Amino acid sequence: MNAIIFSALIGVVMMLGGIVIKNNASIQSLAIILLFILLGSHLAEYYNLFNIHIETHGMLAKNRFGMFFNTIIISLTLLYVLLSGDEIAKAGTYGAEYFALLFFSLCGATILSSYNNLLMLFLGVEIMTIPLFVLTASEKKNLKSNEAGLKYFLMGSFSTGILLMGIALYYGGTGLFAIEAGIGKNANEIQQTLRILLPLGLLFIFISLAFKVSAAPFHFWTPDVYDGAPSVFTSFMATIVKTAGFIAFIRLFELRSVDMSYSWKILLPLIIILTLLAGNITAVFQQSVKRMLAYSSIAHAGFMLFALYNPNDFGKQGILLYTVAYSLATIGTFAVLTKMKDYTYEGYNGLAKSKPVLAATNTIFLLSLAGIPLTAGFFAKYYMLASALKESTRNLWLVIVAVLFAAVSVYYYFRVIQAMYFKEGNAETTEIKPFFKVLLIIIAALIIVIGLMPSLLLDLFYA
Amino acid sequence: MPIQYYIVLALVLFCIGIIGVLIRRNAIIIFMCIELMLNAANLLLVAFSKMHNAAATATNSNVGIEGQLFVFFIMVVAAAEVSIGLAIIVMMFRNVHSIDVNFLNRLKN
Numbered sequence: 001m002n003a004i005i006f007s008a009l010i011g012v013v014m015m016l017g018g019i020v021i022k023n024n025a026s027i028q029s030l031a032i033i034l035l036f037i038l039l040g041s042h043l044a045e046y047y048n049l050f051n052i053h054i055e056t057h058g059m060l061a062k063n064r065f066g067m068f069f070n071t072i073i074i075s076l077t078l079l080y081v082l083l084s085g086d087e088i089a090k091a092g093t094y095g096a097e098y099f100a101l102l103f104f105s106l107c108g109a110t111i112l113s114s115y116n117n118l119l120m121l122f123l124g125v126e127i128m129t130i131p132l133f134v135l136t137a138s139e140k141k142n143l144k145s146n147e148a149g150l151k152y153f154l155m156g157s158f159s160t161g162i163l164l165m166g167i168a169l170y171y172g173g174t175g176l177f178a179i180e181a182g183i184g185k186n187a188n189e190i191q192q193t194l195r196i197l198l199p200l201g202l203l204f205i206f207i208s209l210a211f212k213v214s215a216a217p218f219h220f221w222t223p224d225v226y227d228g229a230p231s232v233f234t235s236f237m238a239t240i241v242k243t244a245g246f247i248a249f250i251r252l253f254e255l256r257s258v259d260m261s262y263s264w265k266i267l268l269p270l271i272i273i274l275t276l277l278a279g280n281i282t283a284v285f286q287q288s289v290k291r292m293l294a295y296s297s298i299a300h301a302g303f304m305l306f307a308l309y310n311p312n313d314f315g316k317q318g319i320l321l322y323t324v325a326y327s328l329a330t331i332g333t334f335a336v337l338t339k340m341k342d343y344t345y346e347g348y349n350g351l352a353k354s355k356p357v358l359a360a361t362n363t364i365f366l367l368s369l370a371g372i373p374l375t376a377g378f379f380a381k382y383y384m385l386a387s388a389l390k391e392s393t394r395n396l397w398l399v400i401v402a403v404l405f406a407a408v409s410v411y412y413y414f415r416v417i418q419a420m421y422f423k424e425g426n427a428e429t430t431e432i433k434p435f436f437k438v439l440l441i442i443i444a445a446l447i448i449v450i451g452l453m454p455s456l457l458l459d460l461f462y463a
Numbered sequence: 464m465p466i467q468y469y470i471v472l473a474l475v476l477f478c479i480g481i482i483g484v485l486i487r488r489n490a491i492i493i494f495m496c497i498e499l500m501l502n503a504a505n506l507l508l509v510a511f512s513k514m515h516n517a518a519a520t521a522t523n524s525n526v527g528i529e530g531q532l533f534v535f536f537i538m539v540v541a542a543a544e545v546s547i548g549l550a551i552i553v554m555m556f557r558n559v560h561s562i563d564v565n566f567l568n569r570l571k572n
Contacts, residue, residue: 154497
């Protein structure tokens with residue numbers, strides 16, 4: 001509960017702080033201090049030291065999985081703000097507001113990790129996405145940013161409409177909004193004919209959440225929005241927001257997939273394959289690294305869907321590991337990308353000569369995204385595929401297809417590495433501070449440590 | 464009135480909304496169609512709330528009240544969404560002097 005309350009509070013403090021503080025450097029320091037407070041208060045709850053308890057009548061459930069996920073996303077946000085804080089403050093005229101909106105969005109993500117009621121699912125999704133519409137459109141004079149903002153807004157509220165229709169039908173079929181299995185207290189009174197509304201409602205909710213996590217065939221908005229939004233905010237959208245969407249997805253369908261069993265085992269593998277196909281194949285043909293990363297985030301959504309398909313131990317540990325591995329690598333690559341003057345592959349030509357640290361760390365991030373052994377990305381993918389095989393060996397074909405697509409993904413990640421190391425050119429970057437380089441090295445080290453010993457992270461989960 | 468009538472009405476409104484979003488090109492009209500979808504859900508929630516209440520035993524007359532509460536939450540969130548959406552549309556209009564979504568093709572490579 002602490003995470004939800006404090007993330008909303010620090011958002012308000014940040015917003016009001018923007019009235020008094022005008023200097024970008026002090027705004028950044030304030031944001032970092034507030035995030036440390038948030039992390040501290042959350043850890044205090046995690047270790048049962050201090051907890052603000054509010055009676056929610058079972059709408060929010062405190063669970064270990066969600067708490068651990070919250071720790072991860074708060075730490076990742078802290079890392080993200082440390083790394084790209086100056087870019088966030090410079091994104092537009094009002095530095096402090098962007099931080100405030102990020103914190104509000106984080107608040108929505110923390111609700112999604114602990115909801116127990118469809119009302120909280122709805123509120124969490126909205127609190128998480130509405131600030132992002134503003135952030136996407138934050139470059140007011142830039143037409144691409146405008147366009148991305150409008151597209152994101154229209155698609156976001158369209159999927160909200162579908163979500164609400166799903167919730168309404170679910171309510172009709174069960175008589176309650178709680179997500180636990182079993183039909184409501186007045187089960188006997190609900191007519192037999194109305195029970196059909198439950199799977200129908202779940203289908204609507206499924207479609208809506210597939211929109212949010214950009215699973216094919218509902219992914220078409222993603223490349224445009226990720227490409228048009230300012231790069232710093234794309235980084236936040238592609239990592240924290242996307243993984244929170246997956247946690248919400250898993251929380252609901254872990255309990256409720258039995259109610260749509262007739263289509264679950266056919267529908268989901270189909271969506272996984274379509275998502276992997278749409279992400280990986282289109283990414284190959286991109287000329288801009290930013291757009292390639294947008295498609296690659298669709299491809300990663302395909303892998304994360306494995307945890308939804310098989311929410312067993314492997315799947316649940318895997319999604320946590322995937323969150324960390326994918327988010328660290330993506331935050332890193334985007335941090336390097338925001339420093340580049342030219343976002344095309346040619347823009348990276350010869351980066352290794354002029355900025356060896358940037359090139360070396362970026363290589364590790366890209367290797368991790370591709371899932372090469374010794375990096376965190378490898379074990380993240382391994383856990384996902386293992387979850388499918390543990391469920392049933394009949395999933396073998398799905399695993400083989402996923403591995404083939406992972407092989408395709410190596411091609412477009414290596415194009416960047418090739419440009420950095422083996423091509424002549426003078427890659428131009430904006431000014432880079434030593435602190436930024438140190439952080440990049442820390443992230444790269446984290447990726448390798450987790451890649452060597454994923455149990456370090458997973459042991460924390462069971463500690 | 465049987466609940467089926469409400470379900471059909473809400474689904475018809477919902478479909479009009481979806482079709483509107485897909486075929487209209489004016490940002491404001493698309494926006495209105497999205498609102499129509501939200502309101503179809505509202506209508507259905509209230510109808511189900513009433514139905515569950517009528518079906519419950521007399522001793523527990525609070526059954527179904529959460530459906531009506533949900534509607535208020537939807538209204539509040541929809542209002543927040545409208546304020547953001549209209550701001551984005553106005554900003555768009557200032558830059559391109561049009562709210563036709565066909566203008567939105569700068570990002571297609």
